[in-house]
Amino acid sequence: MSVTSFDVARLAGVSQATVSRALRDMRGTSEATRRRVREAARQLGYVPRQTARSLATSRTRRIGVVIGELGNPFYAALLDPLIARLHERGYLAVVVHDDDVSELDCEPLLDGSLDGAVLATVRAGSAAPEELGRRGVPFVLVNREQAGKWGDVSVADNRAGATLAAELLLGLGHRRIGMIGGPPDTSTARARTEAFRDALAAAGVALSPGLVVHGAFDLATGSDGFDRLMGAPRPPTAIFCANDVLAIGALHRARSSGVDVPSQVSVVGFDDIPLASLAQIGLTTVSADLRTMAVTAVDLLLERLADPALGQRRVLHAATLVRRATHAAAP
Amino acid sequence: MSVTSFDVARLAGVSQATVSRALRDMRGTSEATRRRVREAARQLGYVPRQTARSLATSRTRRIGVVIGELGNPFYAALLDPLIARLHERGYLAVVVHDDDVSELDCEPLLDGSLDGAVLATVRAGSAAPEELGRRGVPFVLVNREQAGKWGDVSVADNRAGATLAAELLLGLGHRRIGMIGGPPDTSTARARTEAFRDALAAAGVALSPGLVVHGAFDLATGSDGFDRLMGAPRPPTAIFCANDVLAIGALHRARSSGVDVPSQVSVVGFDDIPLASLAQIGLTTVSADLRTMAVTAVDLLLERLADPALGQRRVLHAATLVRRATHAAAP
DNA sequence: GTGAAAGCGCTAACAT
DNA sequence: ATGTTAGCGCTTTCAC
Numbered sequence: 106m107s108v109t110s111f112d113v114a115r116l117a118g119v120s121q122a123t124v125s126r127a128l129r130d131m132r133g134t135s136e137a138t139r140r141r142v143r144e145a146a147r148q149l150g151y152v153p154r155q156t157a158r159s160l161a162t163s164r165t166r167r168i169g170v171v172i173g174e175l176g177n178p179f180y181a182a183l184l185d186p187l188i189a190r191l192h193e194r195g196y197l198a199v200v201v202h203d204d205d206v207s208e209l210d211c212e213p214l215l216d217g218s219l220d221g222a223v224l225a226t227v228r229a230g231s232a233a234p235e236e237l238g239r240r241g242v243p244f245v246l247v248n249r250e251q252a253g254k255w256g257d258v259s260v261a262d263n264r265a266g267a268t269l270a271a272e273l274l275l276g277l278g279h280r281r282i283g284m285i286g287g288p289p290d291t292s293t294a295r296a297r298t299e300a301f302r303d304a305l306a307a308a309g310v311a312l313s314p315g316l317v318v319h320g321a322f323d324l325a326t327g328s329d330g331f332d333r334l335m336g337a338p339r340p341p342t343a344i345f346c347a348n349d350v351l352a353i354g355a356l357h358r359a360r361s362s363g364v365d366v367p368s369q370v371s372v373v374g375f376d377d378i379p380l381a382s383l384a385q386i387g388l389t390t391v392s393a394d395l396r397t398m399a400v401t402a403v404d405l406l407l408e409r410l411a412d413p414a415l416g417q418r419r420v421l422h423a424a425t426l427v428r429r430a431t432h433a434a435a436p
Numbered sequence: 437m438s439v440t441s442f443d444v445a446r447l448a449g450v451s452q453a454t455v456s457r458a459l460r461d462m463r464g465t466s467e468a469t470r471r472r473v474r475e476a477a478r479q480l481g482y483v484p485r486q487t488a489r490s491l492a493t494s495r496t497r498r499i500g501v502v503i504g505e506l507g508n509p510f511y512a513a514l515l516d517p518l519i520a521r522l523h524e525r526g527y528l529a530v531v532v533h534d535d536d537v538s539e540l541d542c543e544p545l546l547d548g549s550l551d552g553a554v555l556a557t558v559r560a561g562s563a564a565p566e567e568l569g570r571r572g573v574p575f576v577l578v579n580r581e582q583a584g585k586w587g588d589v590s591v592a593d594n595r596a597g598a599t600l601a602a603e604l605l606l607g608l609g610h611r612r613i614g615m616i617g618g619p620p621d622t623s624t625a626r627a628r629t630e631a632f633r634d635a636l637a638a639a640g641v642a643l644s645p646g647l648v649v650h651g652a653f654d655l656a657t658g659s660d661g662f663d664r665l666m667g668a669p670r671p672p673t674a675i676f677c678a679n680d681v682l683a684i685g686a687l688h689r690a691r692s693s694g695v696d697v698p699s700q701v702s703v704v705g706f707d708d709i710p711l712a713s714l715a716q717i718g719l720t721t722v723s724a725d726l727r728t729m730a731v732t733a734v735d736l737l738l739e740r741l742a743d744p745a746l747g748q749r750r751v752l753h754a755a756t757l758v759r760r761a762t763h764a765a766a767p
Numbered sequence: 768g769t770g771a772a773a774g775c776g777c778t779a780a781c782a783t
Numbered sequence: 784a785t786g787t788t789a790g791c792g793c794t795t796t797c798a799c
Contacts, residue, residue, distance in 0.1 A: 107572075109791095109793085110792070119769075120770045121793085122769075122771080123768085125793070125795090129794095135768060152546045153547060155544075156487055156490040156496065156549055156793090157791070157792035158794075159775090160793070160794095162795095175515055175519065176512075178512070181515075184506055184512075185506035188506065188531055192533045198531045199529070200528070200531055202519055216485060217483075356716060357716065358715075383684070383688060383716075384687075384689075385687060440775095440777085441776070442776085451785065452786090453786065453787075457779095466784060485776055486777095490791090491777070491792065492777045493778065494791080548792090770797105770799085771796105772796090773794105773796080774794090774796100775793090775794085775795105779789090781789095783784100
């Protein structure tokens, strides 16, 4: 078929094994033969077959990235630095689409075609971490986490972040506060909702059940949630959204229904995705530093590949408040 | 190491070859043994090694997707349906990052680890198409194209789209019109700019060189371009942007510099990325139907894998005008 | 420093 | 219908 290391060997007048060694600059090959081999390889346009190499070494230099719909700007914002970092460190990203509703098919992660995996969409009931752990596939959880004895973790300090949001709104004099939460089986939605509720409670403010809605982390949930909250008998003067996508959905509906933000109602998000900083949006939000979170996840995983004996690690990224244009004092 | 088809064979009391056949439901295996083999495989948690399979068959069920920074919402909007479609058809996407400035490293596309490639970022001088073509790696160009004797093509009808934009603005009475173009070595920027210029000329309106700026397809170029155009001695009353990202950058600057769109200046984009339809943006643009373009690209490629003798094909997707809130009659 | 040879775990052609 | 055997194209001992 196409050109193999045997062809290169023949042209260079050496054995196939020497070609293999020379091309990988292994010690135990003279500079002279290296040059001859390299020249022969160049002449023939030889590219080592990765599949053969993988079969022989059990390493593929490919990492699986399990992530949701990229139409969701949050996932796009997360995937970007993941891919960039993997690329920098000499790995290719194999994207495994997880629609976040049907159970993930783990087989592509277990068939030996990957050196490890980055899981960005685990839920409370996800089987993948347990499955990968038992089979010895190294992985890291990013963004969302799940208790378990395997896998490193790189997540935002969601509790601290939600507390910052609560303190901002309380400081602005808000007392009737609503929340648009995410899926309760995600660690992010859970931690953010609970910490926000706790922080309000600490100030003697209740997060009234009638002013809390839940749904998927998407624009529609944000829009509909905004409607529901503002349609309540006594609507809130501020809304905390469990992530930016929800918040942007809420702002969308605010605009189309003639509610002014922030004079009538404040809106605060979480994540600080790139969209949030667009002039037209100017969302006040909690920054989780997505880029650092992603880079850390990749680094944790690659360190583990280098040293499988490493203990389980969990990196919590500090959250900071980003004040833009969607918050104001309570009316 | 881990469990192989030999282990399954031993447990099921058959030969390894029979395991291979049974698990793939090949004709020439009795239903009884299939059941036994499947049961043994289940018991052992056997997953066929993809690398071994690939080495034996020269097929990997993986497609490379060469694409730019996903921080750019256009690429995210394009990658989403590409991945989804590949997934639907049983393929995994291996994302090969192309930073759009340094020369792409083709090796991952040539090392036999991919059945084919989708190229989304070709430029006039890109070597990849020629390289892949010569080596017999099937590929498809999506979004941007390049002349050449290999590879199928799935692109928008950029000329027709730009003509629609010109007609819209002319119809609104604009005569002093500016343009923010993209990189001149991309087929999209080129076709859109030229067709726009031609359409204006046909109406006796000149696209004055002083009112045309070029740059990368990013927000910064849109912002800076807007500044430059509006700072001209006689600023335009309408600006056509070669894509939505540029247009959103322009809108961003318009807002922060107190220029009202569309009463003072109209802005029209191209692509209709999801962002364009956000209420806060409401960009009037030309829809290229990204999703269909992506799905078509994948289908063209997979058809070619099934039948390599197929002639070269080029699918042009109709462009339509999407009227939102950034266009108005000339002041 | 280099060559010979034995795998890696499958698929597929060839027997039976 | 099933077993035997020969690859696929590398990496990696083990000799020399």
